[in-house]
Amino acid sequence: MQADLSPVIAATTQWLTGAYPASGGALACALCEVQARQAVTVAARLRYPTPMDVALLGVAGPGGSARLDWITGADGTAPADPDGDAWRTWVDEVVASWAACLLTDPELAALAVAALADGDAAAGTSEGTPVEFRRLLAPDEQDRRAAALLRHPDLAAPVAALHHAQLVDRMNPGQALVA
Template sequence: MHTDLSPVIAATAQWLTRAYPASGGALSDALCEVQARQAVTVAARLRYPTPMDVALLGVTGPGGSARLDRTTGAGGAASADPDADVWRTWVDEVVASWAACLLTDPALAGPAVAALADGGPSAGTPAEFRRLLAPDATDRQAAALLRHPDLVAPVAALHHAGLVARLGPGQALVA
């Protein structure tokens, strides 16, 4: 059983960057991945705020990318190697949806990071999530598809209401 969220964060960020790839070379790829990883990290910590939540995730699994693939058409052809797409089983649909919301709506990203900061000293700081909260022109260009509200709308809409409810008043982050 995993005691942290790293498999879910890695797989979900990979799914996002494959569904909404960067264009422009290796630097753009890296900047796009950093932004996806920051958004996914915030979303995962909000979704699974306690050690018990993380432990239950390790037992039940996150659900995989099947619905996301159908929603976006990002599944593509199956690989000849049956183990090549095993990472997709660690994609969390809710986390991907929440991350898409955070990447396309600064009015949600700020409160989401603030909710993490309320969770204690190890929860993260706004500086840790700079590329999510205050992307510069290079960041925006690198992640143009990933941050485009119309393109990610089908994914963001899947669980937008849940994120808004999670960030609403009276929903303190439990540690």
């Protein structure tokens, strides 16, 4: 199923690393991208947990980056090559918001990865184990420096706040609905 999410994961990761770039050279960029990709992967798998959800995403599309660009102030520049920004149509706003939440809140990240691991264990697979998400869950000092902007709670707050409540609701599915 993750392969079907790959366009959304790739585009949303690219958007996050463009909005909150690494500083410090090629290694820092790679470490920042890995952390963003891990957070986006967890968020995408939580948002689209079933093959039917993924299929509907393929039909309806994820929505694009327009609102995210507006929130972060990146909407004022016209692209030199409109076709070069076609990837932006595969950015999922909710996934980007959830990933920002996970990157800035270690406890929520641990809960999200545990939820994936529980779901995968119930499905009989071993994908989604916490080892797969080490840089998200237990970043070392070099990881933190590389993704300082991406993990900064104040800087990421406008994006994280967009759909934070939905992520918290997803983490607490057993609560009864009140009419």
